[in-house]
Amino acid sequence: MILINEQIGASEVQLTGIHGEDLGVVSKVEALAMARKLKLDLVCTSIFSSPPLCKLMGRGTAKQAIAKKQKRDQGQPAKVKEMRLTVHIEDHDYETKLRQAEKLLTAGNAVQFVVRIQGKEGPQAKELLERLLKDLAECGKKETGIQLSGKQATIKVDPI
Template identity: 65%
Template structure:
């Protein structure tokens, strides 16, 4: 984000404090206008000529930059492994882990390791987890049984 005197362009496409279009203005005039209104002149993109700039309050510019950085961060996929023969306390622990990950904004892959004929039990376990995690996340995929594991992916709400 380039602000105020660091903008080197001769002229800029200026947008006012309330979003009104002020047209193409010489940079020196835009800076004078920013000083008069006690706001910052912020360049939003350097890819066009003249570059688009906005008049933004000092705190708002910083907040907007932080918001843009947050949106750039892609959600990570974290895996939680379970077995079909899980104790109640262990189930609660895994449930809390999954809720914590979903609330942090990351996706969760719940994987149940299967041995022999435990497929039905693994599916029941994943269905129970999906039901308990409904307030925190929504399933991206259905329950997938394949070979030695059953899995389902949950995305945050």
């Protein structure tokens, strides 16, 4: 959290000028007066030090910095990428899908595997998904269990 101007609660602050020059320890009142005189904001950059570190910044610059920090903290929600397979997948194709899934998971995306089922292929589809889970154990964990429904079996894997 960044404190600006009157939000700063300390009586003294370690002040840094506009161009990074050290102005020493000054009272909060004096620092605020200096900021107003120069038409700047007094921004607390570190509340954990004693006295807190404060910097003189241009109006609006501090607000932009706060908005940027909040946006970075929120981040993007993980995207879910769908990968379709069949029960009769060959080894080379399986390895290719496995590498793609590892790339997606290490990039922070979730992967949903969908296995198409025809006839009585349900147990085989379940085995294939369990094999995928075992092979992806170091970079992903299952969010949902294996769901068999109608003509497909699905499982969602989240990044670790």
